[in-house]
Amino acid sequence: MKTVLYGLMAASMFASSTATPVEAGSEDVVVEDAWARASIGVNRPGVAYMTIRNTGDEAVILTGLRTDLAMMPDIHQTSTNADGVSSMAPAGEIEIAPGESVSLEPGGLHAMLMRLQRPMAKGESFSLTLDFSDGGEIVVEVPILGIAARGPES
Amino acid sequence: MTRRSILKYAFAGIAAIVLTLVVGWWQVDGPGAPEQAGLRPVALSEMEFRLTDHEGNEVGPENLIGSPSMVFFGFTYCPDVCPTTLSDISGWLDDLGEEAEGMNVVFITVDPERDTVEAMAEYVGYFHPSIRGWTGPEEEIARAAQGFRARYGRVPTEGGDYTMNHTASVFLFDAKGRFSTMIDYHEPREFAVPKIRRALNRETGGQHEN
Numbered sequence: 545m546k547t548v549l550y551g552l553m554a555a556s557m558f559a560s561s562t563a564t565p566v567e568a569g570s571e572d573v574v575v576e577d578a579w580a581r582a583s584i585g586v587n588r589p590g591v592a593y594m595t596i597r598n599t600g601d602e603a604v605i606l607t608g609l610r611t612d613l614a615m616m617p618d619i620h621q622t623s624t625n626a627d628g629v630s631s632m633a634p635a636g637e638i639e640i641a642p643g644e645s646v647s648l649e650p651g652g653l654h655a656m657l658m659r660l661q662r663p664m665a666k667g668e669s670f671s672l673t674l675d676f677s678d679g680g681e682i683v684v685e686v687p688i689l690g691i692a693a694r695g696p697e698s
Numbered sequence: 699m700t701r702r703s704i705l706k707y708a709f710a711g712i713a714a715i716v717l718t719l720v721v722g723w724w725q726v727d728g729p730g731a732p733e734q735a736g737l738r739p740v741a742l743s744e745m746e747f748r749l750t751d752h753e754g755n756e757v758g759p760e761n762l763i764g765s766p767s768m769v770f771f772g773f774t775y776c777p778d779v780c781p782t783t784l785s786d787i788s789g790w791l792d793d794l795g796e797e798a799e800g801m802n803v804v805f806i807t808v809d810p811e812r813d814t815v816e817a818m819a820e821y822v823g824y825f826h827p828s829i830r831g832w833t834g835p836e837e838e839i840a841r842a843a844q845g846f847r848a849r850y851g852r853v854p855t856e857g858g859d860y861t862m863n864h865t866a867s868v869f870l871f872d873a874k875g876r877f878s879t880m881i882d883y884h885e886p887r888e889f890a891v892p893k894i895r896r897a898l899n900r901e902t903g904g905q906h907e908n
């Protein structure tokens with residue numbers, strides 16, 4: 545009986561250790577080509593773009609953004625329907641498969657910086673923290689380009 | 699078959715074709731046409747609206763006739779699509795250089811509540827100097843959008859703010875105000891510039907006709 549019990553315990557321990565997936569290592573995430581557009585004052589929402597690459601072996605989940613620049617930073621998705629009408633909506637959590645990358649780029653996903661606390665001035669930069677489901681975070685220094693910028697400075 | 703019966707058949711055939719054409723016109727372009735998005739904009743000469751440009755001048759569709767025009771709808775509180783479109787347009791104008799000189803380039807706001815004349819002036823100042831910003835009363839914006847067959851709508855966002863959904867295509871008209879074509883959002887740059895060139899060159903075609 546004892547052996548059976550030990551056996552069950554061992555089995556359940558084994559089960560629980562395999563059922564809980566190894567939390568993805570956000571330390572394997574690389575952020576490239578980050579850039580933002582300058583703002584006019586603080587009333588309009590700001591925007592930032594970047595490529596988030598998962599170099600690890602496990603999927604990672606981007607759960608949110610933080611910055612002292614904006615009170616409500618969030619990832620939004622722009623989509624354009626068959627009639628050519630564009631709309632924007634919060635994108636929710638973003639899963640990045642191992643070896644894959646997600647691009648935040650004009651007309652698609654973007655970091656929407658709502659409630660700016662100060663104007664985004666061209667030539668300056670700001671820190672943006674990316675939070676992941678494993679509790680890890682990545683701090684990105686985002687350069688602010690002109691309002692009419694079309695992409696990261698190479 | 700006698701000559702008379704051949705004529706009779708020919709006449710019946712022509713009548714059938716004419717009837718088909720009339721019915722087709724009635725359903726597609728005529729009074730029987732369904733009101734729906736995705737239709738082509740009407741000619742600028744058939745539009746009626748009164749707006750104010752970013753320098754405070756009263757403007758309307760007649761200001762767009764005489765030179766080729768490029769028109770699109772948006773709003774200045776739009777963080778992603780509108781600055782991207784405005785910088786795309788600025789890039790196309792830079793590529794075209796002197797070719798695009800004299801072209802009317804107009805950004806019409808769908809958010810007149812926040813986009814005052816001053817807000818438009820400040821905003822367009824960051825892009826190509828040819829770009830004009832038009833705003834005005836809500837009803838006049840609605841009449842303009844109707845003519846261009848553009849659509850827009852207000853969407854509340856968290857925190858009591860709002861954003862606008864809107865047609866993101868760029869409309870091209872020739873110098874006579876006839877609709878030429880449109881550039882869809884996401885359309886590669888290498889397609890956009892030739893389309894603008896076509897609208898510009900239809901002007902030359904028109905001059906040759908005279």
